[in-house]
Amino acid sequence: MAKYTCPQCGEQIETAGIVTVCPQCHADMSAVVEAAGHALRQRAAELIRDDSVTTHEYIVRTRGLTKIYKMGDVEVPALRGVDLDIRRGEYLSIMGPSGSGKSTLFNLVGGLDKPTSGSCYINETDMAQLSAHELAWQRCHTIGYIFQTFNLIPVMTALENVTLPMIFAGMSSDEMLERGRMLLELVGLGGRLHHKPHELSGGQQQRVAVARALANSPAIILADEPTGNLDLHTGKEIIELLKELNVESGVTVISATHDLKMIDVSDRIVHIRDGRIERIDRREDIELEVGTMGGEETAV
Amino acid sequence: MMDVKKLAQVAGGGGAKSLQIQAQISLPWSDAFRISLKSVVLRLGRAAITATGIILGVAFLTYVWSDRIFSEGVTKARIQQEQTLAAAAEAVRGGGKPAAGGETASGTATPAGAERPAGEAPAPTTAGSEDQERSARTTWLVIMSLLVCGIGITNSMLMSVTERFQEIGTMKCLGALDSFIVRLFLIESVVVGALGSVAGILLGFLFVLLYYGVKAGFSVTAKIDWAELSGYVLLALAIGTALSLASAIPPAIRAAQMPAAAALRTEI
Ligand SMILES: Nc1ncnc2c1ncn2[C@@H]1O[C@H](COP(=O)(O)OP(=O)(O)OP(=O)(O)O)[C@@H](O)[C@H]1O
Ligand SMILES: [Mg+2]
Numbered sequence: 001m002a003k004y005t006c007p008q009c010g011e012q013i014e015t016a017g018i019v020t021v022c023p024q025c026h027a028d029m030s031a032v033v034e035a036a037g038h039a040l041r042q043r044a045a046e047l048i049r050d051d052s053v054t055t056h057e058y059i060v061r062t063r064g065l066t067k068i069y070k071m072g073d074v075e076v077p078a079l080r081g082v083d084l085d086i087r088r089g090e091y092l093s094i095m096g097p098s099g100s101g102k103s104t105l106f107n108l109v110g111g112l113d114k115p116t117s118g119s120c121y122i123n124e125t126d127m128a129q130l131s132a133h134e135l136a137w138q139r140c141h142t143i144g145y146i147f148q149t150f151n152l153i154p155v156m157t158a159l160e161n162v163t164l165p166m167i168f169a170g171m172s173s174d175e176m177l178e179r180g181r182m183l184l185e186l187v188g189l190g191g192r193l194h195h196k197p198h199e200l201s202g203g204q205q206q207r208v209a210v211a212r213a214l215a216n217s218p219a220i221i222l223a224d225e226p227t228g229n230l231d232l233h234t235g236k237e238i239i240e241l242l243k244e245l246n247v248e249s250g251v252t253v254i255s256a257t258h259d260l261k262m263i264d265v266s267d268r269i270v271h272i273r274d275g276r277i278e279r280i281d282r283r284e285d286i287e288l289e290v291g292t293m294g295g296e297e298t299a300v
Numbered sequence: 301m302m303d304v305k306k307l308a309q310v311a312g313g314g315g316a317k318s319l320q321i322q323a324q325i326s327l328p329w330s331d332a333f334r335i336s337l338k339s340v341v342l343r344l345g346r347a348a349i350t351a352t353g354i355i356l357g358v359a360f361l362t363y364v365w366s367d368r369i370f371s372e373g374v375t376k377a378r379i380q381q382e383q384t385l386a387a388a389a390e391a392v393r394g395g396g397k398p399a400a401g402g403e404t405a406s407g408t409a410t411p412a413g414a415e416r417p418a419g420e421a422p423a424p425t426t427a428g429s430e431d432q433e434r435s436a437r438t439t440w441l442v443i444m445s446l447l448v449c450g451i452g453i454t455n456s457m458l459m460s461v462t463e464r465f466q467e468i469g470t471m472k473c474l475g476a477l478d479s480f481i482v483r484l485f486l487i488e489s490v491v492v493g494a495l496g497s498v499a500g501i502l503l504g505f506l507f508v509l510l511y512y513g514v515k516a517g518f519s520v521t522a523k524i525d526w527a528e529l530s531g532y533v534l535l536a537l538a539i540g541t542a543l544s545l546a547s548a549i550p551p552a553i554r555a556a557q558m559p560a561a562a563a564l565r566t567e568i
Contacts, residue, residue: 107561112473112559112561112564113560113562114559132478133324133325133477134322137324139472139474139475139560140325140474140475141475147470149466151466151469151470151473153470153471155338155343156338164471165475167326167328167331168326168475168476168480169325169326169475183310186304186306186307186310187307212474214307214310216475217311217312218311241304244308245304245307245308248305248307248308249309249311251308251311
């Protein structure tokens with residue numbers, strides 16, 4: 001919960017989110033909210049010490065997120081205002097045709113790119129307010145990334161790939177090796193610790209990537225088409241792995257995908273088209289719809 | 301096979317993950333060295349291309365410097381030889397019997413060599429300006445060759461960095477700061493630069509050694525100013541390494557500052 005005071009009318013606004021204008025007098029609140037950003041972070045740190053209150057309901061929230069790519073004189077709008085709240089522990093799929101802006105959204109949520117306008121909050125912290133160090137820390141500790149192309153470091157072995165984020169986190173070498181070994185064993189690659197990526201199959205590489213994403217116990221796993229380069233069976237394995245992790249550890253999974261297999265495991269499916277959220281399906285609703293008429297009713 | 305329940309336990313985090321954002325991210329030098337060395341060794345082909353520029357540049361530099369030192373050594377040896385010959389001729393003359401052999405020897409060495417107090421002979425003015433001109437030309441050549449090599453290395457570094465945009469983007473996703481990326485590339489370029497320089501020095505030196513050895517006999521090595529030569533060798537090593545480092549800095553910084561998303565998107 002954050003408390004803001006309107007600079008114009010003095011109205012006290014208490015909200016779990018942010019305010020852009022005062023609900024009372026419609027004065028611009030952005031400066032106040034921005035100033036509060038730092039205080040908020042400090043408060044979050046205090047809350048940590050008090051173990052009873054550690055979490056916010058929404059782990060990711062975006063407000064009016066837009067992204068416009070400039071290619072010379074041409075402007076390519078990839079996102080045109082996305083408001084999305086993602087609950088802690090949710091398994092969320094982002095679906096949409098090619099070019100609809102899935103990867104762009106993924107990049108903004110993951111702090112890999114800056115929005116043209118709008119904001120993205122992770123644990124109620126505005127990503128735009130983080131320093132380079134804090135952003136790196138967040139990428140290292142809070143988010144685990146999985147890519148369509150696996151993106152393992154080609155010159156490093158499976159174990160080295162998995163331990164790399166632990167180096168950045170400052171883990172001791174022994175602890176790091178033990179944890180890396182354990183993670184790889186648990187994704188079924190105990191016998192491939194010292195294999196290079198090119199010596200592994202696509203499915204195995206993606207499992208290394210999952211192990212790497214888990215290296216520093218992230219709160220969020222961001223996966224951009226994790227099954228895009230895998231065959232049906234292997235893709236299913238990866239999805240099931242992510243789903244089980246989501247259920248067992250409560251890690252939030254956000255996955256951009258074309259893959260209809262994802263629907264079964266998703267708590268919600270966000271359909272985007274032309275940079276906008278077209279509709280959001282909840283699994284219960286889909287099951288219901290499929291059960292009744294299989295229609296395409298929008299359910300939000 | 302997989303044990304996801306256990307995996308979830310190990311992965312932990314999830315719901316209970318702390319909210320506290322910190323700024324402590326590290327890449328110890330020892331790890332950076334390990335990663336960079338590995339990268340050089342496993343991408344030997346790419347390193348070799350970069351190193352070739354350095355090897356050639358440094359070899360030429362070493363060639364020019366050791367050529368001068370060797371030719372000085374040879375001159376010194378010749379002057380000593382002349383002195384002994386002159387002394388011998390003197391002794392023979394003193395003996396009252398003009399020896400044709402001695403005279404021819406000193407005659408072929410230098411015209412009127414016997415009369416000149418060897419070693420302190422003031423060089424004729426024309427020869428002096430010629431010398432100066434030659435050394436100016438050599439300096440010019442060295443600078444040009446280093447420039448050309450520098451451009452070559454920059455180009456090859458640029459390629460090497462571009463090839464690895466994906467990798468750089470991935471590292472940033474895993475929590476690498478821009479400075480880590482720069483650090484990795486700089487270590488790599490210093491290693492490649494130093495190894496290339498050593499190879500270049502050996503190449504340039506061996507060439508000169510063989511040339512003078514064959515021309516004037518390997519005994520010249522006894523007359524070489526080794527101290528001066530090793531000074532130049534160190535200088536060549538420093539120049540080669542610095543050249544490699546300087547050409548790596550701009551592309552490394554540029555790559556490191558790219559937004560992670562842009563780096564990840566690039567395909568080559
Ligand atoms: N770096 C960029 N420069 C210019 N345009 C871009 C860039 N990245 C994305 N775009 C454009 O933005 C739009 C959205 O792209 P995005 O990659 O987010 O789509 P996507 O939904 O992930 O598609 P796919 O399913 O094919 O991966 C597209 O029109 C794309 O051409
Ligand atoms: Mg995409």
